[in-house]
Amino acid sequence: MNRGHDQIALPLDWPQSEGDARFIVSEANREAFEHFRKWSLWPVKSTILIGPRRSGRTLLARTFAERVGGRLFDEAEQRDEEELFHAWNQAQDSGHPLVMVADQAPPAWSPRLPDLKTRLAVTPVARIDHPDDMLFSGLIQLFFADRGLHVPADALRFMSERLHRDYWTAERAVEAVDRFAIAERARLSLPTIRRALIENSMIGEAA
Numbered sequence: 001m002n003r004g005h006d007q008i009a010l011p012l013d014w015p016q017s018e019g020d021a022r023f024i025v026s027e028a029n030r031e032a033f034e035h036f037r038k039w040s041l042w043p044v045k046s047t048i049l050i051g052p053r054r055s056g057r058t059l060l061a062r063t064f065a066e067r068v069g070g071r072l073f074d075e076a077e078q079r080d081e082e083e084l085f086h087a088w089n090q091a092q093d094s095g096h097p098l099v100m101v102a103d104q105a106p107p108a109w110s111p112r113l114p115d116l117k118t119r120l121a122v123t124p125v126a127r128i129d130h131p132d133d134m135l136f137s138g139l140i141q142l143f144f145a146d147r148g149l150h151v152p153a154d155a156l157r158f159m160s161e162r163l164h165r166d167y168w169t170a171e172r173a174v175e176a177v178d179r180f181a182i183a184e185r186a187r188l189s190l191p192t193i194r195r196a197l198i199e200n201s202m203i204g205e206a207a
Contacts, residue, residue, distance in 0.1 A: 022142065023056050023063065026135035032057075032126040036064045042124055045091040046098040048076070050105050051128025054167035060128075061099040069096050076100035081113040088119045136165050143174035144188075155190040162203045169202070176200040 025033050032049060039047070051057040058074050065072040071087060073079050084100070091098035102109055105125040111117045131139065137160045144151045151159075163169055180196035181188055197203045 023059050024135055024138040024142065026132050026138070028130065028132045028135045029056065029060070029128045032060065032128050035124070035126040036060065039064070039068065039097055042097070044119075044123060045095060046088050046100070046119075046123045048100045048102055048105050048109075048120070048123055048125045049128070050102050050125060052130060052167055053103075054171065055128045055131075056167075057101050057128050061101050065097070065099055070099060071096065072099050072101070074101045076102045077104070077109050081111050081116050084111075085113060085116040085119065088116070088123075131165055131167060131170070133160065136160055136163075136170060139167065139170040140174060143171055144178075147174070147178050149178065149188055151188060151193075152190065155188070155193045158190055159193060159197070163197070164202075173197060173200075173202055176202065 023029075023033075029051070032051070035047065049057050049061050058072075061072050061074070064070065071091065073084060073087065076084060087098050090096075100123075105127075106117070106120045106123075109120065111120065137156060140156060140159055141151060159173060163173055176199075177188070177193050177196040180186075180199060181192055184192070184195075186192040194203075198205055
């Protein structure tokens with residue numbers, strides 16, 4: 001059964017906001033999601049969140065930090081190491097958690113500052129993986145909904161099965177389809193979507 005926008009939900013134990021509704025929970029990110037729900041069990045009041053770009057990692061981290069009074073360092077590997085070191089210590093002293101969003105976890109992320117390196121070594125890591133079937137389909141629905149569009153079920157299935165599965169492709173594909181439909185003055189249908197994706201070299205002619 002197609003549940004439509006019911007898939008787009010973040011069942012956190014706090015009031016929902018518009019930003020929360022943009023995070024779609026699936027097996028690709030459930031472990032990270034549960035990690036934040038159980039933050040009181042973290043061995044230290046800090047965590048590292050890694051995952052592909054555009055995966056919703058910053059959204060999840062920011063939503064969590066706002067709700068519990070924590071602090072967020074996005075692109076943490078690029079931040080000043082002294083600042084990050086003091087923020088880590090402050091989180092332990094205050095009890096307000098620190099979330100560091102990064103592309104890689106230690107030891108791949110290896111700061112030059114020895115004291116920071118030591119602290120990161122004992123910091124738990126949460127990971128968001130590449131999108132699975134459910135998440136990829138949900139993201140396509142969400143991006144069409146952002147544009148005030150409803151994608152037919154057969155067209156959604158077509159896109160989900162034929163597109164390269166990553167977060168950035170879902171965004172690019174919806175943008176390409178919308179732009180093509182406007183230019184052609186065509187309704188959003190499977191033939192329109194197929195032509196748009198072929199024209200933008202996102203699928204082959206045989207698809």
